[in-house]
Amino acid sequence: MKKIIILGGGIAGLSAAERLAGNFEVVVLEKEEDLGGLAGSFDINGRRIPKYYHHIFSHDNITKQYLKKAGLLDNIKWKHISMVICKDGKFYQFTNPLKLLQFNLLSVYGRIRYALFGLYVFVAMDPSKLPPGMGAREWLIKYAGKEVTEKIFNELYAINKFNTPLESISAKKLAHRLKEKEAMGVFGYPPEGLDRMIDYMRKEIERKGGNIIAGIDIKKIDLEKGIVTTSKGNIEGDVIINTMPPPVFLSLSEGVPADYRQQLSRIKYCPVVGMVIGTEKLLGKFYWYNLFRERVHIIMQHSWLYDGYGEKVSWVSRYGGSEEDMALTDKDIETAYGDVLRKYFAGTRIVWSRVFRNRYASPIYDTEYDRNKPDYKTPLRNLYMAGIAVTYPEIRNMNTAFKSGIKVAEIIAEEQA
16 A cells, blocks of 8 residues: 655645545644644634634535535524725725725726626636736736726735735736635634534544644655655655645755756745734624735634624734734734724724734735646656645635645546555
8 A cells, every 4th residue: 555645734635635545545744733724723712713814605615515524514604794995094895886886995987997897707707718927917907997906906916915016916816716706705604613624534534544643843855765854753655745835845855856846936925924813892894804005904803704702703914015024023913913903993902812923825826827836746756736836726715725635636546546
């Protein structure tokens, strides 16, 4: 029986392991003590809360299948989310057609162009037909107009999301995200928490004979010999599946072909610094707040979606530009992000807070990403890739992470049996 080493115990790694265990000898290596990767949770007063914002789309069918297997799906209450833009202390509803006439962040002409662009996206647009190298600015100006492009999408996507010029961002990727109707979607969250689903996957892997080693540091990956050197000794395998971000994988690996190393080295990542807070009351009546020209970019009220923690839980996050916050102390983050929070929600009393950081929250999907992204299969017969780095141009969420893990398992089952 061939041995498969899976690097990373996030959703992609666990879903691949769950599919492969039983037919292969499977070992999952995870740096953190808890599984789940970006979908991992932390403990506060005996309750488990995701470190970074997470929710389930009503059309996330693969995620829902796993939730059903774990006995969690039937308890989810699905809600139409509400989303606003926040700028200069004011709130602007921009996803409600009835409120569009009052959307005075745009001129009357801009509101008309914005409405027509929304109609085009939801009815006529086919993201698959956009050329891979087209920049988002060129595409948006053509279909949404310059005012909408500059005042809405440049702020949302270029500055807040990636801190990268809009012309350098992939139009194809943005179009796929807009087609998901994220801003007008139906979301849910399992009351028992994502931990229960992840724990179900762990138990299934172990039931099938797989081995999961958490709290282990990977020191070196020798691809020619199939040996992974870790803080707990060497582990040798026939096949390696990497789900770590390519920059991390390259920094640890020996035996990567020069051309392939050069290709992967062009992939850049956006970090995230997030503060999870518990407050006495809900901050406001909306689920998702997009903040323009502020230190914080997103405030998402988890308790608006699932209110079962006592205090009201929200995520306060910064993505684009958060490199400058990575080295700050938790106290500095709590002060800086708290100041922005109170600018929009005066009098808010934070009962507790936790700060989390991740240097590799998302690939930066630039106009060159299509040619640089890894595929599931690599130039090395014993090396495969999975995770959100390979799923371009699909939206980055748990569902696509599940999909990538299942896909790589299917490929390996066919090629390595």
